[in-house]
Amino acid sequence: MAPSSPSQRDPVTRVASSRLPTEYGDFTIHVYENRRGTETHVALVRGEIGDGEDVLIRVHSSCVTGDIFHSARCDCGPQLHAAMARIADEGRGVLIYLNQEGRGIGLANKIRAYALQDEGADTVEANERLGFPADMRSYVPALEMLLDLGIKSVRLMSNNPKKLEGLAGQGIAVNERLPHEIVATSNTHHYLKTKKTKMGHFLSSV
Numbered sequence: 690m691a692p693s694s695p696s697q698r699d700p701v702t703r704v705a706s707s708r709l710p711t712e713y714g715d716f717t718i719h720v721y722e723n724r725r726g727t728e729t730h731v732a733l734v735r736g737e738i739g740d741g742e743d744v745l746i747r748v749h750s751s752c753v754t755g756d757i758f759h760s761a762r763c764d765c766g767p768q769l770h771a772a773m774a775r776i777a778d779e780g781r782g783v784l785i786y787l788n789q790e791g792r793g794i795g796l797a798n799k800i801r802a803y804a805l806q807d808e809g810a811d812t813v814e815a816n817e818r819l820g821f822p823a824d825m826r827s828y829v830p831a832l833e834m835l836l837d838l839g840i841k842s843v844r845l846m847s848n849n850p851k852k853l854e855g856l857a858g859q860g861i862a863v864n865e866r867l868p869h870e871i872v873a874t875s876n877t878h879h880y881l882k883t884k885k886t887k888m889g890h891f892l893s894s895v
Contacts, residue, residue: 701730701830703837709733713770713777716784721834728788732834733773736781741841743864745782747772748831748845748852750789753796762803763880764871772846772869783838785831792816793825811883823888828855835861848884848891870894 701721709718719732738744749772755765769784776782791799794816802815813823832855835843842862845853846869857863873881873894884890 700724701833711773713773730788730830730834731786732838733784734838735776738839741839744840744843745776745779746785746843746845748785748787748828750787750792750826753790761874761876764877767871768869785834787830789826794821812880813883813887824851828852832856832859832861850889
């Protein structure tokens with residue numbers, strides 16, 4: 690079954706919270722679910738949000754292969770850990786972890802896309818051959834989570850213009866975009882170049 694489109698996704702509600710010690714220090718983890726209980730997202734909060742102004746944030750989409758298994762095909766894992774380290778160093782910030790695997794197409798379809806990439810397709814072409822747009826993600830859940838946490842304006846760690854569009858003007862002010870680039874390797878160069886040329890990502894290393 691194909692993933693639901695972003696317009697079909699339900700609003701999210703905070704359902705659980707706890708302290709979460711990590712190798713980068715202590716965070717508070719907040720779990721959010723949609724009304725149907727079919728999507729679960731996470732917010733990791735470091736320090737006190739206070740007045741909610743100019744909070745350092747990263748909106749990160751789940752990547753089982755990169756975040757858990759340390760795949761070298763993408764820069765997702767290093768981006769995740771670099772964001773946690775930066776937020777920890779600053780002492781105040783939020784990492785939003787969205788359950789939107791494979792830019793929204795799901796894990797099985799992402800692996801099918803990998804197989805097509807092994808045959809010569811780039812990351813955009815592979816999605817399209819499977820019948821999906823290049824990027825199916827919605828940033829509505831991230832927006833709702835940030836608002837629930839009392840955040841009014843952010844400094845966003847991102848190379849993706851779509852993330853800026855997804856937050857700006859929707860109740861959250863994006864006061865600054867901070868580059869969040871992992872230097873390309875032989876494994877990621879083509880992938881990142883496709884993101885730059887076909888998806889408009891702000892990347893300097895390719």
